[in-house]
Amino acid sequence: MEPELPVIPTALVEVDVVREWRDGLPGAVAVREGESGPDLDAAAEPFGVDPAALRAVGASASAGDVKPFxxxxxxxxxxxxxxDGAASAWRTAGAALARAVRERLGGASDTEDETGDLGEASDADYLQVRLPAEADEQLLTELTLGLALGGYRFKVTGAAPAPRLRKVLLVASGDADVQPQREVVRRARELAAATALARDLANAPSNVKDPAWLTGTGRSLAEPLPNLTATVRDEKWLADNGFGGILAVGGGSARPPRLLELDYRPAGATGPHLVLVGKGVTFDTGGISLKPADGMHLMRTDMSGGGAVIGALLAIARLGLPVKVTGLVPSAENHVSGSAYRPGDVVRHYGGKTTEVGNTDAEGRMVMADALAYAVDQLNPDLLLDVATLTGAMKVALGLRTGGLFATDDDLARRVAEAGADAGETWWRMPLLEDHAEAVEGDLADVKQTPTGPGGVTAALFLREFTAGLPWAHLDIAGPARADKDHAEVTTGATGFAARTLVNLVAGLAER
Incomplete structure (x- = not known):
């Protein structure tokens, strides 16, 4: 019997902006760095307490330091x-506050710790936060992202759901107009929802999450949304239409591959038609080129690119952004069996181009190549972008918190980087080194799957072969797609990295 998963999408904290501070409701205030240390006087004033009370619990201005009193x-x-009050520090603070409240709500009741008697551990699932006078759009966005995502939790369990923080009221300063602030918060929460759904899909265990489940879940979530249609193609359709890369990767599994197509067609769409392709490998053993056992359990997240695309498309539709966007998620399980594809095989992709297989663990580029070629041939895109946990080389080059960005178009590269910066996701542009382009040329086939040279660069050059010269960007998220500990709004496990960048990118294209 398969385990019952938590409800997907995970319920997130609601966030709203109000005018009045409410007596009796648990509240939080910011501690900022003053000229001679943390400004505890200003923090204590809204509560009517002596600053010594904050000093006694060790309150500080360090971003993300949270102390109850x-x-x-x-x-x-x-x-x-x-x-110092920078907007990014508010994201860290909001996330740390959400985690602290979650832990308190889930803790034992009637406890007393070093802060003294704090009453019932589950005393409220609401919280209010006083906004500073300088709360602008960026600060509100960062704080909302932190509050919504910092307390994220995905756990498959038979226990009753733990109590959680349900709503946060942001209390506006003075006579600020709260309606524009509410709109900013609503949009930020949609960004958080895109991230959280991408996390949900990637965190789901692979004994449940096969290609049919992943693509079917994406279709089910898309169906109620306006202007968004979803189609799932099965293995017969893929075979009839020549998707050799997806079929090769999925050939070793008893659970056949799928292709999810999400079409967002808003009335009055402006700007270019953008096609997003997300890698959807629901588990990756490496195939015959078997991975080491250590760390293989994390390969349930090898469809993080596909999860980001699904999460982004749903948010784009909910926000009603006036840009034509198509999402493609080629999904397969890379397994070991007598029907698995082999090193030395030649695979014919959609459209006819052939690939000489060098390593069955380089499976992501095989499924992505089919989807990119299909997009070029059938969808008439103006811009192409793919996102994938593609190469360990990017983890070596950029670590675990920065995504690799390759692009054939400078304007598209700039837009992606700016969209990420606005979303709190960092990208570093990598070079498409033409000195290595010849290495992609095949001996036995048109192209080589695993060219010699720097792994991240040559993987990107391989994918470029299937883009027909269109403006294209490739996002390698092998590093930041997973986290081994909490930091800022990121929680341990799947991170949902890239989903917010994609939404912001589309919003920027709407303004072009």
């Missing part, structure tokens, strides 16, 4: 460090 009338307050 008892209030004179009962209940608790939260002091949250925001450093």
């Amino acid at each position: 008892p209030l004179p009338a009962g209940g608790i307050g939260w002091a949250v460090g925001v450093g």
Whole structure:
């Protein structure tokens, strides 16, 4: 019997902007760095407590430092460090606050710790946060992302769901107009929802998550949304239409491959038609070129690129962005069996180009090549972008918090990098080194799957062969797609990296 997964998408914290501070509701205030240390006087004032109370619990201005403290009338307050008040520090602070409240709600009741008597551990699932006078669009976005994503949790369990923080009220400063602030918060929460769904899909265990489940879940979530249609192609359709790369990778598994197509067609669309391709390998053993056992369990997240594309398309539709976007998620399970593809095989992709297989663990580029060729031939795109956990080389080059960005078009590269910066996701542009282009040329076939040379670069050059010269960007998220510990709004496990960048990219194209 397969385990029952948590409800997908995961319920996130609701966030709203209000005018009035509410007595009796747990609240949080920022501690900023002053001229001579943390400004505890300003932080203590809204609660009517002596700054010594904050000093006693060790409150500081360090971004993300969260300290609860008892209030004179009962209940608790939260002091949250925001450093010098930079917008990015508010994202870190919001995430740390969400985690601290989650832990408290899930803790034992009637406990007392070093802060003194703080009452019931599950005393409220609502929280209010006082906004600073300088709260602009960027600060509101960063804080909302932190609050919505910092307390994210995905756990397959038979236990009852743990209590969680349900709503945060952001209390506007002075007589600020809250309606524009509410719109900013609504959009930021959609960005968070895209990230959280991408995390859900990647965190789902692969004994449940096969290609049919992944693509079917994407279709089910898309069906209620306006202007968004979803189609799932099965293995027979893929064979009839010559998707040799997807079929080769999925050939070793008893669970056959699929192709998900998400078509977003808003009325009055402006700008270019963008096609997004996301790698959807639901588990990757490496095939006959078997991976080492250590770390193989993480290969349930090898469809993180596909998850980002699905999450982004749903958010784009909910936001009603006026840009024509198509998402493609080629999905397969790379397994070991007598029907698995082999090193030395020649595979014919959609459109006829052939690939000489060098390593069955370089499977992502095989499924992506089919989808890119299909996009060029059938979808008439103006721009192409793919996102994948593609190469270990990118983890070596850029570490675990930065995505690799390759592009044939400078304007597209700039837009991706700016979209990521606005979303709190960092990209570093990598070169498409023409000195290595010859290495992609095949001896036995048109192209080689595993050319010699720098792995991340040559993988990108291989994919470029299937883009027909269109403006194209390739996002390698092998490093930042997974996290081994919490940091800022990122939680351990799948991170949902790239989903927010894709949404912001489309929003920028709408304004072009």
